[in-house]
Structure formats: C-alpha cells, structure tokens
Amino acid sequence: MLISYKFRIYPLKTSEAKLNEQLEICRWLYNKLLEEVNKARKEGRKICWKDTQALIVRLKQEKPELKNVYSKVLQMVNYQLWSNIKALNELRKKGKKVGWLRYKTSPNSFKTLNFNQSGFKIDFERKKLVLSKIGEIPIKLHRPIEGRIKGVIVKKTKTEKWFAIVQTEVESKSLPKTGRVVGLDMGVNHFCVDSDGIAFENPKFIDKTLEKIKRVQKELSRKQKGSKRREKARLKLAKLYEKLNNQRLDFLHKLSRYYVNNYDIICVEDLNVKDLVENGNSPTLNRHIHDSAWTKFHTLLVYKAERAGRRVVRVNPTNTSKRCANCGYIVKNISLKDRSFACPNCGWEADRDYNASLNILDVGLGRSRTPVERESLSLVIPYRKVIEGQVLSMKREAPSVRAE
Numbered sequence: 001m002l003i004s005y006k007f008r009i010y011p012l013k014t015s016e017a018k019l020n021e022q023l024e025i026c027r028w029l030y031n032k033l034l035e036e037v038n039k040a041r042k043e044g045r046k047i048c049w050k051d052t053q054a055l056i057v058r059l060k061q062e063k064p065e066l067k068n069v070y071s072k073v074l075q076m077v078n079y080q081l082w083s084n085i086k087a088l089n090e091l092r093k094k095g096k097k098v099g100w101l102r103y104k105t106s107p108n109s110f111k112t113l114n115f116n117q118s119g120f121k122i123d124f125e126r127k128k129l130v131l132s133k134i135g136e137i138p139i140k141l142h143r144p145i146e147g148r149i150k151g152v153i154v155k156k157t158k159t160e161k162w163f164a165i166v167q168t169e170v171e172s173k174s175l176p177k178t179g180r181v182v183g184l185d186m187g188v189n190h191f192c193v194d195s196d197g198i199a200f201e202n203p204k205f206i207d208k209t210l211e212k213i214k215r216v217q218k219e220l221s222r223k224q225k226g227s228k229r230r231e232k233a234r235l236k237l238a239k240l241y242e243k244l245n246n247q248r249l250d251f252l253h254k255l256s257r258y259y260v261n262n263y264d265i266i267c268v269e270d271l272n273v274k275d276l277v278e279n280g281n282s283p284t285l286n287r288h289i290h291d292s293a294w295t296k297f298h299t300l301l302v303y304k305a306e307r308a309g310r311r312v313v314r315v316n317p318t319n320t321s322k323r324c325a326n327c328g329y330i331v332k333n334i335s336l337k338d339r340s341f342a343c344p345n346c347g348w349e350a351d352r353d354y355n356a357s358l359n360i361l362d363v364g365l366g367r368s369r370t371p372v373e374r375e376s377l378s379l380v381i382p383y384r385k386v387i388e389g390q391v392l393s394m395k396r397e398a399p400s401v402r403a404e
Helices: 013-043 049-062 064-068 071-093 205-222 228-262 273-278 283-292 294-308 352-365 383-387
Strands: 002-009 112-116 120-123 128-131 135-138 148-156 162-169 181-186 190-194 198-201 265-269 311-315 340-342 349-351 379-381
Touching: 013 049, 013 064, 013 071, 013 112, 013 135, 013 148, 049 064, 049 071, 071 112, 120 148, 128 148, 181 228, 181 352, 190 228, 190 352, 205 228, 205 283, 228 294, 265 294, 265 352, 273 283, 283 294, 294 311, 311 352, 340 352, 349 352
Parallel strands: 181 265, 198 379, 265 311
Antiparallel strands: 002 162, 112 148, 120 128, 128 135, 148 162, 181 190, 190 198, 340 349
C-alpha cells in the first residue's frame, strides 16, 4: 500500500524562482490540454489521454519553455487533467448536476509538481531534496521514512510555504488483536460518543478563530485589487485558515489513531454531511457540522485501519438515535433538543448519544440487541487530552458490554 510523508522544504531564492516558473508552465499546459479536450467535444471527436499525451511532444516545439520542466512532471499534468474528467463523469453517472472543467486562469491556481517514479533524490545525510531541472533544496526530515520511495510531490500553499510529499510503498503492519469492538455516534456537543461510554469533547476550533477571520476578511475586502496591501491581507487570512486546518487535522489524526490502536472493529455512522447542512435551519449548527469534519475523520480511520489490519464498518444512521438499545422499541417523538433517551416500553434511560452508539455497534456487527449493563457515560475526555496525546496511553476498563 502507498502512504505519504509530508516534509517542509526551504528553497533558496533561485530554486524558488525555478519552482514558480515551472508551476506557471504546468498551469499553461493544463489549460492547453483542456482546450484540446473541449474542442474535440464540441466537434464530436473522440479523444483520450493518449491523444493529449502525444500533444505534449508537439507543444514543446511551440513553447520551448516546456523543456525546462522534467518530462515526467508534464506527463502527470496530463494525468491530473484526465483524473478530474473521470471524477466529473462518475458524479454524472450518480445523477449529480455538474458542469465542465474550468480553466486555471489565476496565476496561483496550479500548486503542485508531481515527480512520479523518477526525477528526484533524497540525500538523508545532507538533508537535501534533489529535483531534476531545479537542483538541491533543504528539507526538514522530522521523521524516518519507511518503505520504498515511489514519488515526490512538491506543493506550494496559499501561505507561500513549500512542502514535499514523499510517497512510499509499504507492507501492511497488522496490530495485535484486542478482542474489542466499538460503535461511534458522531455529534456536535461531543465530537463522538462510543459504546464503551466514553465521550470526546468537540473542540469547535472555528468558534475560537471566527472573529479574527471576520475582521481580517473585512480588511481584505477594503483593499484595492492588485495592491501590495491586499496581498498582505490575503496572506494574513490564509494563515488563519491554515492554523485552523492544522488544529483540526491534529485532533482528528490523534483520535482516529486512538480507536485504531484499541479496537479490532470500529462501527461508524455513514453520514451525508451535505444533506445535513442543506436541511439544517441553524447557521451556527451548520458551521459546527462543517468544522467537525466527520468525513475527514472517517477517511483517516479507514486508511489507518487498513494498514493496521483493523476493520471499519459504515452503518446506516436511520433510527439509531430513536431506537432503544435495550429492547429495540422506536421512540418517534424524540428531537435534537432531547439529550437523554427514555424508553416508554422497557424503562431504559441513558444519554441519547450513548444509546445511539450501542445501536450503531449492533447494526455494524449484524446482531440482535442484548440487555445493556451500563446506564450512562462513564467518562468525558476534554479535547486537550487528545491533542496532548495523553488519551492514547490511558488505561481502559473491561471491554464493551456489546463485545461479548
């Protein structure tokens, strides 16, 4: 399987100038290839990736600057174009209303140089990244690299930082079996509540940054387009969003790692976040749903579980919050404001999210309900404990009552 390592690189002015020049050339090439695809579509001609690949050779005669870019990087521009086309076609097959690919008109709209298979070298002793037709670039190797290196992607962020994403091929490393299973109910009040009765606080990072973002956004809107002060304000806003994203990713990575390390099977809700937001009436709730990044959390869980030999099961969330985990009775008149669950059929009372996590676990394992022993949340973990990594080494009690 392929995994990626992200390292910060620090190009000198000459190297940075070459990188920016090559990004601009690749942007031009992307638009030129897309123009050929659109032209063929309008004329009713069939065109495939091999045709645009052959076009690159002819374009080198028209634009000699293309020879300043490593040939494999140019080929990956073509690959990126056809990957985008394929993704749009898949959405159309699913009945989604999508348009056609747009041209990359902005000078900063092309952000990556993909050195696939060749054209790169990492000097571990001197801590240098060597790229064909660019030269040596200092790289901060803050962690060891496992596996065989298959490619390097150089990326420029909106905050003018440069990163090297090193792709390696590794073998799966299965973790020892724990004999434990868990169900996760995702929420806004708590980020998630599991079937072991543990809740993780939702950090709600956006609430701590929103006022700053609004203030800087207002500053940006007042600046004249193309001015240095507008660029300065844009960079300031980009740094705020970058920090917000880094905080969120740090939390999600550590929490997903915790569950992968401690459970063999992880059952999660298969949520449609887009529908939740579109059907929601509260802007604050919608903002918190977006900020929670449940889809990203599921993605991290899946790829970590795949490498560790664990299993992630997606569960249809229908009625998981309305069904009694003890007897199976469905309470129809429960709303989002109700934070506790009380079953009129058997008298079972519990936290609403904890009750849902038990139902998610049962559906994920495909088994019938059994009497529940625990009646409330046993522990609420502040998000700071996850950020600091303390929860990763926390001792746990007996396995879930549903894992028998």
